[in-house]
Amino acid sequence: MKQGKSVPSVSEQLDLRPGQSLELLQELHILTREGRINQDSRRKLKQVYHLFQFIEPLLQELSRDGHAPTLADHGAGKSYLGFILYDLFFKALGRGQIYGIEWRAELVDKSRALAARLGFDRMAFLNLSVAASAEAVELPAQIDVVTALHACDTATDDAIAFGLQKRARALVLVPCCQAEVAACLRQGKALQLARTPLAELWRHPLHTRELGSQITNVLRCLHLEASGYQVTVTELVGWEHSMKNELIIARYTGQKKRSAAERLRAILAEFGLEQALAPRFGLEFVPD
Template identity: 50%
Template sequence: MRKKVDRKDVAAELWPGVSLGLLQALHLVTRDGDLNADARRKVKQIRHLLGLLAPAFDDALARHKDPVIVDCGAGKSALGFVAYETVLAPAGRGTMWSIESRPELVAAAEERARALGHARMRFVSGDIATAAVPERVHVVTALHACDTATDDALVLAIDRGADHVAVVPCCQAEVARQLADHKPADPAAAALCAHPWHRRELGSHLTNVVRALALEARGYQVTVTELAGWEHSLKNELILGRRVQRFDRAAQARLDAVLDRFGVRPALIRALDARPIAS
């Protein structure tokens, strides 16, 4: 028979600083105080991500009186809730915004925030591209935002001049389709994507390379790293950006070379085409 776990022990062991009420509301801990099957893995994922985001949150808190954090494609807003409880609530300032296109998830998260008394959490129901968030945004995150929703999050960060941006892209198929529709003229590039499987892998890789280069071109210092323990290797990449300047011409040249060599025009690039940098 399975040993019954003490509720408080579970909460403390799982996540110091995170309330048992939140762990239960997010279905990481059952009403009886048991762990759900995937709970440990899920908690490990979010904890690891928050650890990597800590310098960005610390910097935002150090530089701004009321930092604005925006989580895009938030789902149940697990990341936002935990960031609130472990970072913004102890700091006593800062506002956590979550953007999510499924209204039922937004309504449930709003209700959860009310019940937990998290007064500085805001929820926007709708698309990232048109979401009414404050003009000045300091940290933008997107954890597994579907397909090109990751690009919408990057555009939001660039548009609002966010100090920090962190995205963990989800699967995406757009560039693989572009590679299939227009075979690259360069024979080496064409050989890299001759087979559908390779097109899918290369398409995914190219999309993230382009995302990193586009951020660099728009003045971000970029780190690409792995999120340990994730279930799917294609969703295991974290792209972190810290804004250090307005524009980087050398990075733009590298980006143009990649786009040219492979003959692709991903969603992010099409969106940025409409946002030329004033010289």
């Protein structure tokens, strides 16, 4: 008589690491109080785990020679990413600090309470927008790693500006929706259709939205390269898990690429975006 296959344990199903806090996973509603898996939250956890695999090597490098790494997580929401990072890395390291930045006060209060309950005493939560965080006195002058997971609209741009101001050694970004470029493309559509056949790329509203998102992320990468970062773009997880799937990793080298700044300006000019966006990407707008 054949024996049936054994059912994988919760630890095996979630690919938990030794010493990982089950209490944290319950508090984040990934596990129920009975220890069962909450399938609705499992997808979110998979994204965060995958992102952790990219962030962990950066933190390991930064924590050499006794350095206490700092990380700012923008648009933190319920702070899934921050809590998992602390549990899997900062807790055992015994030094370093995570700052969760979130504009919704009720989520900040819940995260503060959870961190206190779990003894995660090197986590701080700030009730601020991403744009306002650069001037916050609660944050140090330099932050080693800046993350932004699905920070909507221009919040990813604000996180990049924050990283540049704080002289971040690395930025790890998963951009979300961005409507600004699409709006600019729509505004000059009739003129562009007459000027260049490339305007067919955004003649239809769906294409306008998708192209706007694509252009925005290309501009962000060029801006980072022009500011002294080496940039890698890859997928976060498979498309079956999230349509907002682009992962931008920028590591500071100090080598500012002039060619990146030139291409950035050329793209803005080609799509008629100079007036609206040149200052956003560190360029001066000079009217004709």
